[in-house]
Amino acid sequence: GEDVEQSLFLSVREGDSSVINCTYTDSSSTYLYWYKQEPGAGLQLLTYIFSNMDMKQDQRLTVLLNKKDKHLSLRIADTQTGDSAIYFCAEVSGGYNKLIFGAGTRLAVHP
C-alpha cells in the first residue's frame, strides 16, 4: 500500500545545512510536498515538486527528487534556530485530492 517514511530526528548546528530525507511508494504521484509544523500549530506548506522535476530551489530550500529510488529530500541552507520544527513530506495518493503524510522529522537546531 501507500506509505511515506522519514527519519524521526535530526540535530544540526546553527549555520550548517540540514538535509531531511523521505521515501515514498506511489510511483504515480504527480506532486510531492514538504510541510513545516511549529509547536502547537498547524502545518505550513513550504514547497512542492512536480514529478517530472529533479530539483527545485526556493531561497534557502532545495528539494531533490530521485524518482527511480522514490526518494525525496529537503535541504535547508544556513539553518537557523527558527527552522526548529517538525518537517513532513507528503505524496498525492492514487485517490483524488488525498495526501499521504510521513511521520515527520523533528529538526533541532543548536548553537
Place this chain on the structure above:
Amino acid sequence: DGGITQSPKYLFRKEGQNVTLSCEQNLNHDAMYWYRQDPGQGLRLIYYSQIVNDFQKGDIAEGYSVSREKKESFPLTVTSAQKNPTAFYLCASSTDKRYEQYFGPGTRLTVT
C-alpha cells in the same frame, strides 16, 4: 485575508460527552479534510469531503461524524464512541490545482 480557522484552540470535555470542532475556510476550496495528530506521530485522515453534501471516511473514521452543508464549513463531531479522543485535530482544505492542502491552526481536545 483568506485562510482556515478552527475554534476553539483548546477544548476540554468529560468522558461520555459529544463535542463538535469547528472548521471554516474562505479560500473557496471545494475539498476539506480532518486529521488527527497524536504526540510524536504523523497525521491520520479521519474524514474528507470533495464537495458540498458529500463526504468519505478516511483511515480512522470510527467514533467521528461530519457534515458538509456549506462549502465554507466542515464541522467534526467527536462522539462518545471514540475510545481515545484526546488529540490534536487539524482541518485542511485544498483546490484541485496541485492538490496541495492548506491547514488551520488546530484544536487540542482533552477528554478526562
